Amino acid sequence: LVMLVDALFRTKRKDHLSLLTLIVLLLSVLAQLRSGFGDERVLLSGMLTVTDFSRFFDFLFVGCAVLTTVFAGSAFDRGGRQRPEFFPLLLFAVLGMMVLASASDLLSVFLGLETMSLAVYVLAGGVRGDVRSSEAGFKYLLMGSFASAFLLMGMALLYGFAGGTAFSDIGRALAAGPGERGLAALAGGLILVGFGFKVAMVPFHMWTPDVYDGAPAYVTGFMATAVKAAGFAILTRFVLLMQPHLAFTWYPLLVGLAVVTMSVGNLVALAQNGIKRMLAWSSIAHAGYLLLGVVTLISPAHGNSGQMMLGREVGEAAGSALLFYLLGYSLMNLAAFGVIGALSKGGREADEIERYAGLSRRKPLAAAVLAIAMLSLAGIPPMVGFMSKFYLFSAVVRAGLVPLAIIGVINSLLSVYYYLRILVVMYMKKPEEGGYDDADTVAVSAAAVLAGLILLLGVMPEGVHRAAQEIFRQITF
Amino acid sequence: MNVGLPHFLTVSAVLFALGLFAVMSRRNTVAILMGVELMLNAANLNFVAFSRYVQRGIDGQLMAAFVIVLAAAEAAVALAIVLALYRNYGTVHADTAQSLKR
Amino acid sequence: MEAFLFFTCGALMLLGGVMMVLQRSAVVAALWLVFAFIAAAGVFAALSAPFVAIMQVLVYAGAIMVLFLFVIMMLHGPVLDGERKRLPLPMWPAVAIPPLAVLVLVGGWLSGRKAEALPAAPEGFGAPAQIANLLLGRYLLAFELISIVLLVALIGALTLGLRERKLPWS
Incomplete structure (x- = not known):
């Protein structure tokens, strides 16, 4: 599957490139399906473990990549600077994420992370001659390499503590007992710093607004969804692996960070006038909600083995809520960035919110799709956003962390304001002359499909939710 | 006096801190990248030290080898971006690249 | 023998690191870094990891630093003239955090480890x-x-x- 994705990209015919990428991605989905579900297979001598957990993420990554290809393809056709190397890099980024999602060895985690990051650095910074994009790529790279230095230091300590790089050795060493608790907790802390950067937790989020703003819309869409999902995938696996140690030392800190991430994300988003910057801050807020899910996974109520039975079921609820939330979050953001990409002509990005005034009169479909995405991000009932928040907060409450859930709800209410501001601008105000008028039909229709999915999942989430629960039940690492 | 594991770990910690200081105190982009290289090197030192003392197997050294190769790849891309940045901005100072701050 | 190798190379490495951080111009800093990397290769040799030591010299000191020097040379203008800033960045984080990191890191692993004797390395270890x-x-x-x-x-x-x-x- 993985080699297939890589091999096919070589042919470089420019115009049909986006079609080719789609074919490649669909092939990888077929290969995934053929390999069947349920069973958990250890591949390549312990380096990768393909479980349903990683299959879920693989589909998520491929989905995001397919949509990004559609958006990028349409952006290129409409005069955006043609970059033949965009698609192979996109494929490599997906390759890195797949390895990351199914890694069961410190080395494959590191390599997957680096493949993904390098590809995305170049994607973000790649638009030649565009000052903002090269600056975005530069900042992203600086933060990324800084984070991987911390991550590496943490891994070195973990290796020292466990004596082996495979997750199984680490699990055994942790379970084995007292050992150097300080060392393991220290290693856990450093690695959390590394993942914190990737997931844009509060103390490590400064790069997000600039990079999301500078990079072209379709790249930002990919970054906000797929890259963040990959970060959460590995964070969840790592948290589950290190549970006994993390529960005592880092748990209170994580709780605080989750709350701060949410509030900072929401508060600053209020003050933004660029739509991409606003979405950047909103993605930080959503990272806060997701962190809430991660925190419930390791909450002491669930963590210590004493109440393992109760814990197991609460853990599953939190885990499946996390997966469902990630799915919903990716749908919403891709739809939003898709529309933004569709509206931006050539190099000029459709960024200022005022310029969206009266969009509903000129481009009703694009406005409708953006409206659905915004409503869903805010968590208004009929949309998937509401269901995912509902599952998440119910899991948090069940794990006994009621105050956290309350803070989460307050934050969501807070966020409603700045999402609706976009709607107000689009529908209430009359169109001025400088507003965005023409949009790319292909991209808007793709975004419309997403909006349909958002509605569909919002109304009938049960099926997907049960699947997520089932996935998380047999989580193994 | 025999050289124990803590000696290596202390040296690597000091190196890590030096790298951290270099990254934080420098304005010149290339110098920041050098600081990051130093931090990666400190982590490498840890890997090899642990592989020597704790685990008879040499996974640690292999990991260190991979880290070295990866640092090279990252440095290549980083310097390419610095060049692109220099072409657009004319200077290489991290603070001046602020056009994104609205 | 390892002890001697470790102490000399370790000291040289730290010297290189410190000098690199304090340098005014980037070129001299890069050269000090090369010096530190070669000393680090010595430390790796002390840890009986010959393969990694040679990799270190070849890739790190050789390829990466040459790349750095190339880029520094290409960006001739602003890089050389005393670019090292007067630390306008608020001083205290840059100065406070590294020693803190050292304390935390060293405290962390010293808690469990004693400086036990160096176990003999099996033949052909690295x-x-x-x-x-x-x-x-x-x-x-x-x-x-x-x-x-x-x-x-x-x-x-x-x-x-x-x-x-x-x-x-x-």
Whole structure:
């Protein structure tokens, strides 16, 4: 599957490139399906473990990549600077994420992370001659390499503590007992710093607004969804692996960070006038909600083995809520960035919110799709956003962390304001002359499909939710 | 006096801190990248030290080898971006690249 | 013998690091870094990891630092004239955090470890042969992945580094 994705990209015919990428991605989905579900297979001598957990993420990554290809393809056709190397890099980024999602060895985690990051650095910074994009790529790279230095230091300590790089050795060493608790907790802390950067937790989020703003819309869409999902995938696996140690030392800190991430994300988003910057801050807020899910996974109520039975079921609820939330979050953001990409002509990005005034009169479909995405991000009932928040907060409450859930709800209410501001601008105000008028039909229709999915999942989430629960039940690492 | 594991770990910690200081105190982009290289090197030192003392197997050294190769790849891309940045901005100072701050 | 090697190379490495951080101009800093990397290779040798030591000298001190020097030379203008700032960045984080990191890191692992004697290294411990069969055995995937990472870096560097010129196919 993985080699297939890589091999096919070589042919470089420019115009049909986006079609080719789609074919490649669909092939990888077929290969995934053929390999069947349920069973958990250890591949390549312990380096990768393909479980349903990683299959879920693989589909998520491929989905995001397919949509990004559609958006990028349409952006290129409409005069955006043609970059033949965009698609192979996109494929490599997906390759890195797949390895990351199914890694069961410190080395494959590191390599997957680096493949993904390098590809995305170049994607973000790649638009030649565009000052903002090269600056975005530069900042992203600086933060990324800084984070991987911390991550590496943490891994070195973990290796020292466990004596082996495979997750199984680490699990055994942790379970084995007292050992150097300080060392393991220290290693856990450093690695959390590394993942914190990737997931844009509060103390490590400064790069997000600039990079999301500078990079072209379709790249930002990919970054906000797929890259963040990959970060959460590995964070969840790592948290589950290190549970006994993390529960005592880092748990209170994580709780605080989750709350701060949410509030900072929401508060600053209020003050933004660029739509991409606003979405950047909103993605930080959503990272806060997701962190809430991660925190419930390791909450002491669930963590210590004493109440393992109760814990197991609460853990599953939190885990499946996390997966469902990630799915919903990716749908919403891709739809939003898709529309933004569709509206931006050539190099000029459709960024200022005022310029969206009266969009509903000129481009009703694009406005409708953006409206659905915004409503869903805010968590208004009929949309998937509401269901995912509902599952998440119910899991948090069940794990006994009621105050956290309350803070989460307050934050969501807070966020409603700045999402609706976009709607107000689009529908209430009359169109001025400088507003965005023409949009790319292909991209808007793709975004419309997403909006349909958002509605569909919002109304009938049960099926997907049960699947997520089932996935998380047999989580193994 | 025999050289124990803590000696290596202390040296690597000091190196890590030096790298951290270099990254934080420098304005010149290339110098920041050098600081990051130093931090990666400190982590490498840890890997090899642990592989020597704790685990008879040499996974640690292999990991260190991979880290070295990866640092090279990252440095290549980083310097390419610095060049692109220099072409657009004319200077290489991290603070001046602020056009994104609205 | 290892003890002697460790102390000398360790000290030289730290010296290189410190000098590199305090340097005014980037070129001299880069040279000090090369010095530190070579000393680090010595430390690796002390840890009986010959393969990694040679890799270190070849790749780190050789390739990466040469790359750095090339770039510094290419950006001739602003890089050389005393670019090292008067630390306008608020001083205290840059000065406070590193020693803190040292304390935390050292405290962390000293808690469990005593400086027990250096166990004898089995023959051919770090030799390339041993690393090779491990590389192609258990870590085969990593071996493939590293080639892909290098490929991505290659493409990335090319797309970013190239000046605006007609690509053959565009």
